[in-house]
């Protein structure tokens with residue numbers, strides 16, 4: 001018995017001429033969070049829809065919680081929760097009724113359904129609005145109800161498609177804590193997001209999609225190390241010293257980036273010991289440095305590099 | 313969702329209680345729960361009242377405008393026009409209301425409620441059946457109120473008596489129920505409330521007038537006679553009328569039931585496919 005909760009191999013999906021997914025493979029071990037990154041239209045939602053049996057796949061195969069999404073959709077659906085990119089709650093019902101309805105459809109008794117619903121309303125800070133119709137909820141409240149709805153059945157695998165879009169910072173932090181708690185309890189999470197900070201904080205592993213293909217996969221640290229770029233940011237004491245400093249840096253083999261007339265410049269570097277070489281070059285040029293800092297690569301750098309490459 | 317709270321009790325997912333421990337739900341209970349959900353719509357009495365007022369207005373207008381029909385060729389001897397008209401109004405009102413099943417489904421599909429159901433381990437046919445059950449219940453209430461209105465306001469009192477009238481009502485309900493599957497199939501493809509309402513108007517109105525609803529077929533010009541005599545609504549109206557007027561004629565009743573059955577099956581197949589489209 002494998003402990004892969006999501007195992008997709010060579011999955012493809014086309015909409016007419018658009019190849020939304022083209023041979024995507026993805027493996028998510030039990031109790032971990034995988035972040036799915038990618039530009040608009042990269043295929044994130046499509047992949048989530050295939051794995052949650054909302055859409056049939058064209059080619060390849062996938063299992064979720066050990067069940068084949070094509071042949072055993074019913075079993076897959078009884079083990080997952082999905083918060084889609086667009087809210088999927090019934091606006092004509094109250095928040096409470098929405099959750100009770102789902103619990104009942106999952107086989108809970110009236111009593112169990114009511115208990116679970118109030119538990120989740122509490123967790124997502126919606127208890128006060130429990131008896132209000134959802135069409136009176138704010139955007140963020142609807143989003144939170146949608147998230148609660150996907151957790152009603154204590155799913156083994158939770159799919160979150162841009163879960164924090166439209167949430168205020170407090171709710172966003174709250175959601176992150178809830179996700180961390182779920183994972184502590186053994187739940188597996190696949191999360192798509194446009195917030196790299198979110199992926200950095202939550203995801204054990206990250207997969208970057210571009211134009212329907214996986215262009216990078218690994219932990220955040222691995223991606224940063226492999227693809228990201230360390231930079232040294234320098235602010236000179238005087239802008240007049242810039243030309244000479246730039247020349248010295250170029251002689252030392254660096255490619256500094258500088259806007260004419262400014263005191264600041266950025267130097268992409270590879271190794272940690274490059275910092276010493278930068279300082280030496282500046283010393284040779286007799287340039288007085290007001291400020292110097294080494295920047296570790298961020299996921300934003302990784303993302304921009306990857307999506308830039310793919311677009312080129 | 314409070315950030316700084318450290319309430320350790322908030323147990324997001326006790327691993328012991330996964331959804332499968334609730335065991336899933338049977339088809340009957342899915343249909344029961346989903347029908348209950350639709351019933352919420354009845355809390356808004358305005359819709360129901362309007363749905364009764366509209367046919368009552370039609371009844372008023374037609375019973376005055378077409379009174380002369382009682383002397384038209386083919387009109388049954390010694391029958392009040394209201395007794396002739398009302399069974400037809402039951403059928404046409406039931407058919408028009410069938411549109412609401414499709415409209416409700418289209419709204420669900422559009423606003424995301426259905427997106428949630430798609431991710432649950434339930435049958436899409438439970439959902440469709442629940443809609444049609446709800447539609448039948450709403451239709452029963454609507455047509456019963458209409459019937460009471462016709463008796464009280466217009467002195468509807470057909471020769472078939474209470475039983476004949478109730479049988480006519482039942483036939484109208486069955487015809488409407490069959491059509492509701494057709495409209496649900498349309499709803500899964502159209503997915504737009506306004507467009508559904510337009511289709512309901514455009515499809516049902518001509519069928520209604522090109523039928524024997526308001527006047528005997530014999531009184532119509534030839535081309536209209538041709539349409540009216542193949543119009544399935546004419547069978548339903550003939551059947552309903554024969555029951556209400558106590559002049560039992562099994563032919564049109566059986567045809568109406570058969571056609572409704574065919575429409576319902578075809579609609580169910582198409583709706584079952586349509587609802588799966590993302």
Ligand SMILES: Nc1ncnc2c1ncn2[C@@H]1O[C@H](COP(=O)(O)OP(=O)(O)OP(=O)(O)O)[C@@H](O)[C@H]1O
Pocket residue numbers: 015016018019020038039040041042043044045046047085590
């Ligand atoms: N139902 C559909 N019909 C036609 N094309 C579709 C459909 N769904 C998705 N696509 C196309 O497939 C591609 C991938 O779309 P998808 O929604 O998966 O992207 P995404 O990564 O989720 O984007 P976003 O960040 O904007 O949510 C896009 O080119 C999109 O236009």
Ligand SMILES: [Mg+2]
Pocket residue numbers: 044045046085161
């Ligand atoms: Mg998307």
